[in-house]
Amino acid sequence: xxxxxxxxxxxxxVYPNRxxxxxxxxxxxxxxxxxxxxVTLLGPSGCGxxxxxxxxxxxxxxxxGDIRLGGESIRHLTPDRRDTAMVFQTYALFPxxxxxxxxxxxxxxxxxxxxxxxxxxxxxxxxxGLEGLESRHTNELSGGQQQRVALARALVMEPGVLxxxxxxxxxxxxxxIQMRTEIRKIQRTVGITAVYVTHDQAEAMSMSxxxxxxxxxxxxxxxxxxxxxxxxxxxxSANFIGTANTLHGTVKNQENGVLSVSVxxxxxxxxxxxxxxxxxxxxxxxxxxxACRVQEKGLFEAKVTLSTFMGxxxxxxxxxxxxxxxxxxxxxxxxxxxxPGETAYLDMDIADIHVI
Amino acid sequence: MFKADRYRLxxxxxxxxxxxxxxxxxxxxxMPLLSILWGSFVSRDTGAISLDTYLKVxxxxxxxxxxxxxxxxxxxxxxxxxxxxxxxxxxRQCIKSPFKKLYGMIEILPIISxxxxxxxxxxxxxxxxxxxxxKLLGIRNxxxxxxxxxVVVQTMTFFPIAAMTLDGLxxxxxxxMEEAARNLGASRFRVFRTVQIPMLASGLAxxxxxxxxxxxxxxxxxTILGGSYTTLATQxxxxxxxxxxxxxxxxxxxxxxxxxxxxxxxxxxxxxRRSYVTLTGKASRVREMIDDPKxxxxxxxxxxxxxxxxxxxxxxxxLSSFFKTWGxxxxxxxxxxxxxxxxxxxxxxxxxxxxxxxAPMGGVLAMVIAFxxxxxxxxxxxxxxxxxxxxxxxxxxxxxxxYILTFNTPPLVLTNTIWILVICLVMTRxxxxxxxxxxxxxxxxxxxxxxxxxxGARTARVFTSITLPLIxxxxxxxxxxxxxxxxxxxxxxxxxxxxxxxxxxVRVMQHVDKGQFSYAAALSTLLMLIVFAVVGLMxxxxxxxxxxxxxxxxxxxxxxxx
Numbered sequence: 001x002x003x004x005x006x007x008x009x010x011x012x013x014v015y016p017n018r019x020x021x022x023x024x025x026x027x028x029x030x031x032x033x034x035x036x037x038x039v040t041l042l043g044p045s046g047c048g049x050x051x052x053x054x055x056x057x058x059x060x061x062x063x064x065g066d067i068r069l070g071g072e073s074i075r076h077l078t079p080d081r082r083d084t085a086m087v088f089q090t091y092a093l094f095p096x097x098x099x100x101x102x103x104x105x106x107x108x109x110x111x112x113x114x115x116x117x118x119x120x121x122x123x124x125x126x127x128x129g130l131e132g133l134e135s136r137h138t139n140e141l142s143g144g145q146q147q148r149v150a151l152a153r154a155l156v157m158e159p160g161v162l163x164x165x166x167x168x169x170x171x172x173x174x175x176x177i178q179m180r181t182e183i184r185k186i187q188r189t190v191g192i193t194a195v196y197v198t199h200d201q202a203e204a205m206s207m208s209x210x211x212x213x214x215x216x217x218x219x220x221x222x223x224x225x226x227x228x229x230x231x232x233x234x235x236x237s238a239n240f241i242g243t244a245n246t247l248h249g250t251v252k253n254q255e256n257g258v259l260s261v262s263v264x265x266x267x268x269x270x271x272x273x274x275x276x277x278x279x280x281x282x283x284x285x286x287x288x289x290x291a292c293r294v295q296e297k298g299l300f301e302a303k304v305t306l307s308t309f310m311g312x313x314x315x316x317x318x319x320x321x322x323x324x325x326x327x328x329x330x331x332x333x334x335x336x337x338x339x340p341g342e343t344a345y346l347d348m349d350i351a352d353i354h355v356i
Numbered sequence: 357m358f359k360a361d362r363y364r365l366x367x368x369x370x371x372x373x374x375x376x377x378x379x380x381x382x383x384x385x386x387m388p389l390l391s392i393l394w395g396s397f398v399s400r401d402t403g404a405i406s407l408d409t410y411l412k413v414x415x416x417x418x419x420x421x422x423x424x425x426x427x428x429x430x431x432x433x434x435x436x437x438x439x440x441x442x443x444x445x446x447x448r449q450c451i452k453s454p455f456k457k458l459y460g461m462i463e464i465l466p467i468i469s470x471x472x473x474x475x476x477x478x479x480x481x482x483x484x485x486x487x488x489x490x491k492l493l494g495i496r497n498x499x500x501x502x503x504x505x506x507v508v509v510q511t512m513t514f515f516p517i518a519a520m521t522l523d524g525l526x527x528x529x530x531x532x533m534e535e536a537a538r539n540l541g542a543s544r545f546r547v548f549r550t551v552q553i554p555m556l557a558s559g560l561a562x563x564x565x566x567x568x569x570x571x572x573x574x575x576x577x578x579t580i581l582g583g584s585y586t587t588l589a590t591q592x593x594x595x596x597x598x599x600x601x602x603x604x605x606x607x608x609x610x611x612x613x614x615x616x617x618x619x620x621x622x623x624x625x626x627x628x629r630r631s632y633v634t635l636t637g638k639a640s641r642v643r644e645m646i647d648d649p650k651x652x653x654x655x656x657x658x659x660x661x662x663x664x665x666x667x668x669x670x671x672x673x674x675l676s677s678f679f680k681t682w683g684x685x686x687x688x689x690x691x692x693x694x695x696x697x698x699x700x701x702x703x704x705x706x707x708x709x710x711x712x713x714x715a716p717m718g719g720v721l722a723m724v725i726a727f728x729x730x731x732x733x734x735x736x737x738x739x740x741x742x743x744x745x746x747x748x749x750x751x752x753x754x755x756x757x758x759y760i761l762t763f764n765t766p767p768l769v770l771t772n773t774i775w776i777l778v779i780c781l782v783m784t785r786x787x788x789x790x791x792x793x794x795x796x797x798x799x800x801x802x803x804x805x806x807x808x809x810x811x812g813a814r815t816a817r818v819f820t821s822i823t824l825p826l827i828x829x830x831x832x833x834x835x836x837x838x839x840x841x842x843x844x845x846x847x848x849x850x851x852x853x854x855x856x857x858x859x860x861x862v863r864v865m866q867h868v869d870k871g872q873f874s875y876a877a878a879l880s881t882l883l884m885l886i887v888f889a890v891v892g893l894m895x896x897x898x899x900x901x902x903x904x905x906x907x908x909x910x911x912x913x914x915x916x917x918x
Contacts, residue, residue: 059806078367079809080817086810092803096825105821106811157811 003193004070004083004160006033006056012064013051013217025051027217028065033161033195033210038187040196040204042240043214049197052214053163056195058082069160080109085154086163089170091146093138099149100134106157124156127186144175151183155190162187164196168203180207201241205229213237229288231354238286238354245292245325247285251277259355261285264300264321273355284356289328291352294318294338298347304338318346370732370815377725378736381743383768384783388758389613389750395603395761396610409607418586423611426588429506430568436511437567438560440662441518447655448519449526452645455660462663463516463523465670468887470844470861472576473880474509476873477669479581480676482508485684487672501583509577512666514570518563525559526552544646558626565623569616573751575847576861580868588612592753593850596760606761609754620749677877692878700863700879707860708886710774711842714781718842719835721782722789723827727819729790730797731805748787752847755784760851772854780848785838796830797823836894843887 013026026048033039041049054060056067058079067075074082085106094102100121107117125131128148138146147167154162167183168176184207187194198204204211205225213220213228213236220240221233232238235246249263259271261283268285277283294304294316302325306317314332318325325346329335338344397405413419448459466474481488482500489498499505529552578587586594588608596605646652678688722744728734729741747755759780763770770776804826808818824831846861853862860883867876 057806057810059809078814079806080812080814082810084810086807088803088807090801090803092801092807094804094808094822094826096822096828105808105813109812109817153807153811 002083002158002160003035003191005035006161006193006195007031007068008052008056008065009068010065011052011055011062011067013048013055013060014063024217026055026062029214029217029219030065031212031219031222033193035193036191038184038194038196038207038209040198040208040211041214042198042201042204042211043220044199044240046216047214048217049199049214050165053086053165053195053197056161057084057086057163083160084163085157085159086165087150087154087167089166091150091167091170093146093149093153095138097138098134099130099136099138099141102138102149103153103156105153110157120156124152127189128152128155129182143171144179147171147179151186155186155192159192161193161195164194164198166198167196168198168200176203183207205241211241213240232286232356234356235284235286238356243289243326243328245287245289247287247323249283249285251279251281251283253279259283261355264323266299268299268350268353270350271353271355272351275355277355286354286356287348287352289326290330291348292325292327292329293347294327294329294344295336295347296345298345300346302344302346304340304342304344307338307340309337318344320346367815373724373816374728374732374734374736374740377721377728378740380721381740384779385743385746385786388755388762389746391761392606392609392613392754392758395606409603410611413604413607413611419591419608422586422588422591422608425503425585426572426612426615429503429510429585429587430572432507433510433514433571434564434568436507437515437518437570438564440511440515441520441563441567442522442556442560443655444515444519444659444662445522445526447659448523450643450646451655452647452652453656453659455656455663458663459519459659462666463520465666466513466516467520468840468844468891469670469884470576470864470880471513471574471846472580472861472864472868473673473884474512474666474669475577475580476676476877476880477672478505478509479873480672481669487686499583501581502585505581505583506577506585509581510571510574512669513574513577514567515662517570518567521563521566522556522559525556529555544648561626562623565619565626569619569749572612572619573616573753573847575751575753575850576865579865588615589751589753589847592751592757596757597851602761605757609751609757612751613749613754616751617749673877674881677874677881679874679877681874692874693882696875696878696882700860703858703860703863704882704886706774706857707843707883710777710781710857710859711839713774713778714785714842715835715839717778718782718785718789718838719831722786722834723793723824723831724819725786725790726793726797727823730794731802731823732815744790745787747784750784752784752845752849753851755780756848756851759848771852772856774857776852777849777857777859780852781838781842781845784845784848785841788841789834789838792830792834793827796827800826832894832898836891839890839894840887843883843890 008029008031011026011029012024015023015025017023029048029052031039041052043049051060055062058074058077058081062075065075066073069083074084094105097105103121103124104117107120112120121134125134128151130145130148130152133141133145133149138149141149147170150167164183168179171179180203196204196207208225210222211225211228212222215236221228221237223231228237228241232241232244235244238244238246247263249261249268252260252262252267254260254273254277257272257274258269259273259277260267260269261271262268263285271285290313294302294314300320302318302320304316305319305324306315308315309332310328313328313330314335314337316327316329316338318327327346396409397407444459444463447453448456453459478500480486482498482505483489484499486498486500489495489500500508572587573589574587575589575593578585578590579593582590589612592605592609592612595601595608675688677692678690679685680687680689680691725740725744729737729744759776760771762768763776770779800823805818805822808822809815813821844861845859846865849859850862850865853859860879864876864879864883867873867879
């Protein structure tokens with residue numbers, strides 16, 4: 001297999017702008033991607049994720065830094081000379097070619113023999129579930145099928161790294177979930193290195209070995225889906241991945257990695273924390289809504305301001321001394337449901353609190 | 357290592373193509389125009405640079421009259437073409453009518469016929485011994501020659517282009533805007549006044565200026581019908597070729613060039629200033645046609661009246677090619693065709709050969725230029741765009757004279773060869789081709805080309821395997837269009853024909869010069885027959901042979917291109 005490692009070294013893209021000052025679309029990004037790894041670049045629009053991807057593919061020229069694929073710099077190569085293959089957001093299928101010829105396009109440029117091309121295309125067609133559609137025109141395909149052709153066309157090149165530019169954003173919700181599972185499965189089977197750009201956190205969580213959260217052209221956090229979800233490095237990360245409640249408190253003391261914090265007039269003891277704090281420091285507590293309960297007794301007294309049945313959970317919004325707090329009470333079927341205006345207690349396990 | 361990187365960055369073929377295209381444009385568009393400007397400043401005898409020629413020209417009473425004539429004629433024809441063009445466009449797009457096919461045909465006719473055919477019929481029908489003026493109405497001293505004759509013929513020739521442009525604009529308006537205005541309580545007239553007219557304002561101005569340029573640069577009609585009413589475009593030829601006064605011809609050419617470039621810049625400024633037209637594709641819904649008889653009847657009556665005259669002129673062009681003696685004996689005979697087929701086969705063959713060379717060369721060049729300008733970033737990109745568009749503003753006679761000045765002397769001597777004709781036709785038709793190719797390219801998602809490049813295709817391969825097939829309809833349209841225009845061109849090439857190579861259109865003018873109108877009419881009819889046949893043949897081939905080519909070429913689907 002030809003999977004390669006990819007390194008971005010102090011990568012930078014500056015768009016000069018006389019009026020507002022230079023725009024740092026990508027600002028000094030460095031990362032190492034292992035061969036066979038699935039890395040997602042996640043962030044709001046304008047965070048530089050697509051620019052980064054397009055620099056890897058060669059469509060944008062970096063203004064600084066280097067890109068290495070399999071240890072060799074590819075920064076000065078034109079896109080056609082790079083061992084990368086991209087799945088485009090709009091699929092970018094060639095409307096003048098049928099499915100087979102779309103997929104065979106790059107192989108023909110590689111000057112493979114007819115026999116080899118046929119074998120490879122047939123293999124990829126069955127891998128992506130496109131058998132029997134070879135002679136269809138691209139406008140005779142459904143959205144999901146077009147998506148598969150775009151994937152097959154990139155995969156068949158067996159590139160050092162496979163690049164995805166928000167490939168699922170044009171599909172409907174159900175198909176999106178189905179395709180993301182499928183893409184991940186194929187990527188695992190083939191063992192190819194993949195860089196995936198999206199702004200959809202569910203996609204990022206479900207597919208990636210590692211998520212890179214970008215903000216304003218800089219890396220906000222890197223980590224496995226679990227790490228970034230349970231141990232967000234900042235309020236931005238916490239809010240971008242999933243929903244998060246934040247409470248501001250003051251550190252009482254820290255012993256053996258266990259923290260005591262005073263928050264909303266109460267003292268919480270035994271919070272696990274690896275970061276070093278000093279007594280009197282300000283700190284932020286991050287609590288996921290599904291880690292909380294609304295019940296008759298608990299840590300904080302609260303007023304229910306919103307109570308909505310969502311099926312899988314009951315959505316509450318609570319007011320605790322002017323602080324707004326969101327709770328997802330799972331599987332509410334047999335639980336006591338509080339109505340807006342009622343007073344209830346918010347409770348949580350101390351171990352579920354993350355301190356930053 | 358760094359050097360090696362730099363080396364790999366380059367796409368040598370791409371650089372080569374860019375440099376060659378720029379060289380072609382500079383050599384065959386800029387140089388001839390510069391030599392006109394240069395020639396008008398430099399005295400032939402002393403070699404000194406001065407404004408003498410201009411002073412001499414402007415102090416000449418005849419020139420000043422010619423200058424005024426050109427501007428006045430352009431203005432009147434511009435206004436009339438805009439008004440009639442708008443009437444046609446509005447009737448086609450907004451008013452209920454059973455004759456829309458006919459109006460569409462009227463809009464297309466002048467585009468596929470030589471620019472001078474209506475002048476012949478004007479003489480046949482309205483001349484001193486015209487069938488209508490003399491025979492029917494018995495008017496003795498009626499003269500079609502001069503200002504009013506030119507106004508009639510030029511308006512009939514140029515209003516269809518105005519109509520087609522406005523047609524395209526109206527068609528692309530989002531109807532929901534008009535519906536919103538109606539919904540808010542506006543009367544139909546109020547919608548017209550407050551929504552449609554403001555949105556069309558710049559389009560109307562644009563069409564006026566276009567018609568003005570067409571009229572000011574028209575060579576053939578003033579030659580045939582002008583009489584003592586002289587215009588700049590014809591005076592260039594008369595001075596430079598007729599009177600062997602090349603310097604005077606050059607000075608007039610420079611002045612006409614400045615006028616048209618000025619108008620062109622003005623037109624571009626108007627178009628750039630604002631664009632209400634949402635170019636997001638087709639209008640969302642079909643416009644409901646006005647069926648109020650108070651509007652429907654007069655609008656249709658006017659359009660039918662004008663269409664009748666246009667058709668009558670075409671019918672009489674064909675008929676007059678069979679007249680035994682022009683203006684005296686209207687018996688229909690074949691002797692004109694016998695003569696023409698005996699003595700004019702050489703120009704027919706030359707014209708076909710030259711058009712068949714020029715059309716594909718121009719088509720490919722236009723595609724390449726559009727691709728480079730739209731998709732690539734390089735030094736000289738803007739120069740390439742502007743120079744290739746320059747032809748739009750350059751009168752044909754100026755171009756022709758410039759070619760003679762530039763390519764009559766070493767280092768590059770092309771006069772008397774077939775190539776000077778081919779190249780001149782390619783370069784004068786370039787703007788239309790480039791513009792429609794650019795419009796077609798902008799419709800294509802760039803990521804399709806990026807995908808090809810990502811899969812390992814070099815620029816040339818991307819162009820040939822993806823871009824070209826995708827803009828193939830535009831390419832074929834451009835091909836047919838530039839073939840037609842090469843067959844019917846006159847104003848530039850009349851300077852460049854030689855004993856070795858003559859063209860049909862020029863031959864027609866030579867007959868006109870000798871007063872042999874019957875032969876001229878016969879040749880013109882033959883020319884139009886050839887054009888129809890070739891267009892029909894090409895359409896048939898594309899429909900029957902290219903099974904995979906989605907959509908036959910619709911010659912006139914690309915209205916912006918015209």
